[in-house]
Amino acid sequence: MKSSELISDEQLNAFLDNELDDKERAHILEAIRQDKEISVRFCDLSQIKNMVSLAYKNPPQPKQKNYTSAAMGRRESGLRVAFASLALILFGGLCGWVVSTQLLNQEDSTFQTVSQIKPGLLKSKKILLHINSMDNTRVQATLETAKKLLNFNGSNGKNRLELEIVANADGLGILRLNSPYSNQIKSLASQYNNVTFMACGIAKQNARLKEGKEIELIPEAQDIPAALDQILKRIKDGWTYVRG
Numbered sequence: 416m417k418s419s420e421l422i423s424d425e426q427l428n429a430f431l432d433n434e435l436d437d438k439e440r441a442h443i444l445e446a447i448r449q450d451k452e453i454s455v456r457f458c459d460l461s462q463i464k465n466m467v468s469l470a471y472k473n474p475p476q477p478k479q480k481n482y483t484s485a486a487m488g489r490r491e492s493g494l495r496v497a498f499a500s501l502a503l504i505l506f507g508g509l510c511g512w513v514v515s516t517q518l519l520n521q522e523d524s525t526f527q528t529v530s531q532i533k534p535g536l537l538k539s540k541k542i543l544l545h546i547n548s549m550d551n552t553r554v555q556a557t558l559e560t561a562k563k564l565l566n567f568n569g570s571n572g573k574n575r576l577e578l579e580i581v582a583n584a585d586g587l588g589i590l591r592l593n594s595p596y597s598n599q600i601k602s603l604a605s606q607y608n609n610v611t612f613m614a615c616g617i618a619k620q621n622a623r624l625k626e627g628k629e630i631e632l633i634p635e636a637q638d639i640p641a642a643l644d645q646i647l648k649r650i651k652d653g654w655t656y657v658r659g
Contacts, residue, residue, distance in 0.1 A: 421446075422450075422456075427456060431457075441625075444621060444624050444625060527657050527658070528659075529557055529657060532560050532657060534563050534564050534567035537655070540575065541576075541577045542576065543579045543649045543654050544557055544560065544561055544580045545658055546580065546582050546589060548584070548585050549586065553659055554589055557659030558603070560659070562603060564576060565578060565607045565610060575609060578610045578611070579610075579611045579649065579654075580611070581642050581646060582614055582636075583618040584615075587614055587618040587619060587630075590614045590632050590636040591630065591632060591633070592633055600635055601633070613642075613645060615641060615642035616638055616639060616641060619638070
């Protein structure tokens, strides 16, 4: 019997809902990585789960006499699409999905990429940089963008910037104890008190299950339960999301 026939959709859903113990999670994770058919099924279930949960994050409200403007309605619709896109980005390292820059940046400065950021023209003072890859070009671009933003805005006064760098999937590697980028991160953290480095708890757990040992992070890294939750929370609070 093929391994793909031994893993049911119910088990994959339980994995997604974090309802399995460590041994079961390790078994499912290994099956996902080794069996293409299981990986495809897992990606399909992940996409459905996240699209549904994001689309219905807030239940429909009763109609009020004072209706919101059409512009507000369009913005909420655009944010809903972007939230769903972010979910695909976060799972993209495993599933191989690609989300276009255009989808994340349709007439809305809330969603940008590091190549689009111009510190002097940026209106927002609350920025979240997201990195989910250990590709050197992408990591360096993200860290250089962070440095430019911090240099331009400084850490004091009315123009003080709030910057968060959230790492998940393979990007968690930049915050690991043996990271080749640890010196750059330590330099930014020591020079500026308005930048925070955040490590995704789900990515950390998956790495622990895969490697069979605890994952050690640099002291500058702050643990968060899930990158997706942090990103969506910040966007709802008016932060600008920047994809690294």
